[in-house]
Amino acid sequence: MAATDDSKNSMAGTTASNSGGKQTGPTAEQVAAGFQRLRQEQRSMATKAAELEMEINVHGLAIDALREADPTRKCYRLIGGVLVERTVQEVLPALESNKEQVIGHSAPFL
Numbered sequence: 001m002a003a004t005d006d007s008k009n010s011m012a013g014t015t016a017s018n019s020g021g022k023q024t025g026p027t028a029e030q031v032a033a034g035f036q037r038l039r040q041e042q043r044s045m046a047t048k049a050a051e052l053e054m055e056i057n058v059h060g061l062a063i064d065a066l067r068e069a070d071p072t073r074k075c076y077r078l079i080g081g082v083l084v085e086r087t088v089q090e091v092l093p094a095l096e097s098n099k100e101q102v103i104g105h106s107a108p109f110l
Contacts (some may be wrong), residue, residue, distance in 0.1 A: 045109055048109055049106065049109035052102060052105065052106035052109055053106070055102050056099060056102050056103060056106065059095055059098060059099035059102065060099065062095055063092065063095050063096060063099065066088050066091065066092050066095065067092065069088045070088065071087065071088050071089035071092075072087055072088070072089065073087065073088050074086075074087065075087060075088045075090075075091045077091050077094075
C-alpha cells in the first residue's frame, strides 16, 4: 500500500507543480495539428476561389453570347434545377446581376 500512496503523492506533486509554475507553449503535436488544420483551410479557400472564378468566367461567356442575340429570341435558363423558357431581354439583366453578386461574394477569396 505504501507504493500506491507514494504514486498518488508524486502525481499530486506533479499536478501542483505544473499548475503553479510557468505555462509552457503548445507541444510539437499541437503545433503540427494546428498547421495541418490551417493548411486544409487554405486548400478549401483556394478551391472555393477557383470555383467562384470559374463561375464568373462562365457568366461572362453567357453574357457575351446573349448580347449578340436578338432580344426577342427564346432563351432557356436553369433556375434552382428547373429549366425555364425566357427571352434574351429577360435573361441578360438577370445574368449580369448574378455575375455582380458572385463577384461581390468572391472578393474575400480572390
